[in-house]
Amino acid sequence: MKSYKQLKSERKRVAVVGTGQTKFEARTPQKTYYELALEAAMKAMNDAGVTPENIESVVYGIYNDLFERQIMPDTYVHDYLGMYGKAGIRITTGGATGGYAFRSGYSEVASGLSDVTMVIGVEKAQDCYDWAQGKTTPEVIKSIAYSADMTWEFPLGTSAASSYAILASAHMDKYGTTEEEAAMVSVKNHGNAMNNPFAQSPMKITVDDVLQSRMISYPFKMLDCSLYTEGAYALILMSEEKTREMEVNNPVWVMGIGSSNDKSFTGSRTVNDRMGRYGDIADLRNHYESAAQAYRMSGIQDPRKVIDLAELHDAFSFTEIQAYEAMGFCERGKGGKFIRDGVPMMDGDLPVSPSGGLLGAGHAVGATGVMQIGEVVNQLRNNAGKRQVEIRNGIGLAHSIGGPGSSYCSVSVLGVD
Amino acid sequence: MKTSTEKARETARKELKSAPLESVIDGIISEKLNLDPSVLEHEKYFEIPDKMVMFYKYSYGEQSRFFSELMNHAELYGSKCKKCGIVHFPPRAICSECYGETQWKKVSNVGTVLSSTTSWYATSEFFDKVPYAVGYVKPIDAETGMLQRIDLRGREKVDPGAKVIARFKEDRKGVVSDFWYEVVE
Numbered sequence: 001m002k003s004y005k006q007l008k009s010e011r012k013r014v015a016v017v018g019t020g021q022t023k024f025e026a027r028t029p030q031k032t033y034y035e036l037a038l039e040a041a042m043k044a045m046n047d048a049g050v051t052p053e054n055i056e057s058v059v060y061g062i063y064n065d066l067f068e069r070q071i072m073p074d075t076y077v078h079d080y081l082g083m084y085g086k087a088g089i090r091i092t093t094g095g096a097t098g099g100y101a102f103r104s105g106y107s108e109v110a111s112g113l114s115d116v117t118m119v120i121g122v123e124k125a126q127d128c129y130d131w132a133q134g135k136t137t138p139e140v141i142k143s144i145a146y147s148a149d150m151t152w153e154f155p156l157g158t159s160a161a162s163s164y165a166i167l168a169s170a171h172m173d174k175y176g177t178t179e180e181e182a183a184m185v186s187v188k189n190h191g192n193a194m195n196n197p198f199a200q201s202p203m204k205i206t207v208d209d210v211l212q213s214r215m216i217s218y219p220f221k222m223l224d225c226s227l228y229t230e231g232a233y234a235l236i237l238m239s240e241e242k243t244r245e246m247e248v249n250n251p252v253w254v255m256g257i258g259s260s261n262d263k264s265f266t267g268s269r270t271v272n273d274r275m276g277r278y279g280d281i282a283d284l285r286n287h288y289e290s291a292a293q294a295y296r297m298s299g300i301q302d303p304r305k306v307i308d309l310a311e312l313h314d315a316f317s318f319t320e321i322q323a324y325e326a327m328g329f330c331e332r333g334k335g336g337k338f339i340r341d342g343v344p345m346m347d348g349d350l351p352v353s354p355s356g357g358l359l360g361a362g363h364a365v366g367a368t369g370v371m372q373i374g375e376v377v378n379q380l381r382n383n384a385g386k387r388q389v390e391i392r393n394g395i396g397l398a399h400s401i402g403g404p405g406s407s408y409c410s411v412s413v414l415g416v417d
Numbered sequence: 418m419k420t421s422t423e424k425a426r427e428t429a430r431k432e433l434k435s436a437p438l439e440s441v442i443d444g445i446i447s448e449k450l451n452l453d454p455s456v457l458e459h460e461k462y463f464e465i466p467d468k469m470v471m472f473y474k475y476s477y478g479e480q481s482r483f484f485s486e487l488m489n490h491a492e493l494y495g496s497k498c499k500k501c502g503i504v505h506f507p508p509r510a511i512c513s514e515c516y517g518e519t520q521w522k523k524v525s526n527v528g529t530v531l532s533s534t535t536s537w538y539a540t541s542e543f544f545d546k547v548p549y550a551v552g553y554v555k556p557i558d559a560e561t562g563m564l565q566r567i568d569l570r571g572r573e574k575v576d577p578g579a580k581v582i583a584r585f586k587e588d589r590k591g592v593v594s595d596f597w598y599e600v601v602e
Contacts (some may be wrong), residue, residue, distance in 0.1 A: 029462040069467060131445045131466070132541050142540035151477065152507055153564045155594045156551050157536065157543040165534035166552060173532065173577040215537040215548075218574050263513075267531060267553035267562035271503055273514055281531050281553065 004255045004298050004415075007110075011240050014109045015251035016414065018048025018236035019374040024200040024362035026126060027136075028230040033068050033124040034080035036232040040367075041081055041120055044234035049246070055236075056114035057087040061101030061121035063094060063365040063402075066143035068124055077122065087114075094147060095160075095315055097121065098233070098369020099400020099410030103257050105237045115242040121367035122232035140228050148404055149265070161217040161225060161316065163404050166266065168219055168318035170282035174333070177321055179219050181336035183210035185317035186223045186359055188345060193356025195387035200229050200362030210317075224317040229362030233370040235377070252377045252414050255395065256300070258293025259410040262286035266405030279332070284319075287326030287401065290411040294397075295328070298413045303328045303397070307350060307413075309379050309389045310397040311372035314357040319406070320344075323399055324352075327411070346389065354379065354387045369400030373412055380416045391416075438541065439470060479510035482521055488591035493583060495559045497522040506559040524556040526583040528598065531555055531562050533575045550575050554598050566597040575600060
């Protein structure tokens with residue numbers, strides 16, 4: 001791995017130079033998935049000051065073929081965007097699709113294959129429809145449940161929520177994390193979303209509201225769970241050389257990327273294996289490893305001190321608490337205390353998910369991780385409107401996770417000079 | 418007063434006994450559309466119902482013996498690595514820790530819950546089963562655990578560390594749901 005310091009001295013850094021998004025909504029009957037992608041792409045190109053001719057390759061983050069009713073949906077987006085003739089690839093890594101699409105886009109530019117790459121996450125998550133119950137959600141969670149191992153786990157009635165609830169139960173048992181502490185995450189993120197005009201679920205709620213909402217998968221209640229969302233988010237990535245040529249005035253540099261996949265059979269995270277130093281089923285081991293890689297590349301020693309803001313993947317409130325620990329923002333097992341002390345609040349030392357996160361802004365699966373990175377970019381550019389946090393060191397972090405038992409994780413660290 | 422969801426569940430539950438889920442849903446779609454065509458938007462944005470259905474025939478490969486022992490003898494098998502000694506459950510032919518070859522090993526019906534959750538919300542296929550618990554269970558003589566249903570028997574949840582024992586269906590089909598666990602009192 002080349003360090004950021006070295007890349008900087010060689011002028012081989014990669015910048016994010018443009019962001020664009022659609023509103024995140026429960027349903028978007030007014031647009032198909034490729035129409036959503038185009039809206040975000042045009043906004044991002046406009047923000048970056050580039051034209052379609054400048055784009056040399058595109059990375060698509062689209063999670064689930066069953067959502068889109070389409071195998072290889074990326075090829076139809078590519079066509080609709082008029083990107084024919086250019087390289088296009090698709091990433092699908094569950095909830096971490098956006099983070100991994102960004103990793104892939106970074107590789108495109110850092111390798112020298114492209115000078116300008118577009119990363120687009122898009123998802124039309126709620127066309128799945130359960131006609132027996134007259135609702136989208138049961139069918140949406142079914143299409144996600146097919147991501148569980150089809151032989152060993154799916155037939156038992158598992159779901160995304162139960163997969164992550166098992167991790168949360170273990171964390172509660174091992175460290176004494178409480179449902180109240182998790183509820184505080186939900187209150188914070190729904191509240192933060194009130195300042196995000198693109199958010200799906202801005203809400204002023206209380207800890208009691210969360211605790212009293214209907215049980216989904218113990219210990220997760222309804223308000224501990226993000227809602228599925230339709231929407232798109234696009235980023236324009238550019239080589240350092242090209243930013244000079246095009247005189248980009250506010251590049252946000254990629255300082256570090258770390259990614260790690262743990263065993264997807266969560267029950268095997270028990271042997272004294274090479275991830276054992278990070279813990280067991282109660283600890284998001286691959287999140288620790290991803291952060292360690294990203295910090296090593298970025299040259300960050302004390303993340304709690306130098307990071308101005310983080311967007312953490314709160315598909316479920318408890319997961320954000322587990323992530324505080326894995327990102328090194330607090331000691332292991334002290335994630336609950338971290339939020340009780342107010343550190344991740346908007347007026348705290350290290351605001352977490354000013355966008356509202358997945359709980360507040362919505363979970364448009366493939367677009368989610370791209371949105372989180374875009375939020376960090378706009379915060380670092382001091383361009384985040386009413387939800388702008390104070391930028392002191394010019395460093396932000398985005399955390400993208402997914403898969404059974406959170407087996408995928410990619411952490412991106414971004415910074416400004 | 419029953420909610421519309423509860424009513425729909427009752428209808429589906431009744432019909433599921435006599436027909437496969439897919440044809441029940443087909444029936445519900447045409448009935449709903451006959452009753453209230455405005456359930457779909459046609460004026461501004463044109464919506465239509467759709468489905469994706471696939472049928473398969475597939476092999477368990479080198480994990481086959483787990484399922485044949487389960488179906489024929491109601492016994493649980495893991496695999497022990499000849500090189501590093503780890504007992505994998507579920508079994509794997511080659512150890513993922515050291516790439517050593519493994520050999521079949523019968524494992525205990527008694528196990529420990531690593532962690533579990535109680536599901537109160539489910540897809541159509543499982544909504545008549547809620548609440549139900551799923552969790553990772555490690556047999557006492559294995560190093561890894563597999564996901565399985567844990568009978569709640571009136572409990573709200575099963576805590577990590579609970580001791581459980583495997584129970585087997587009478588009519589086994591060679592699938593993972595041929596057995597489940599119960600808490601040992």
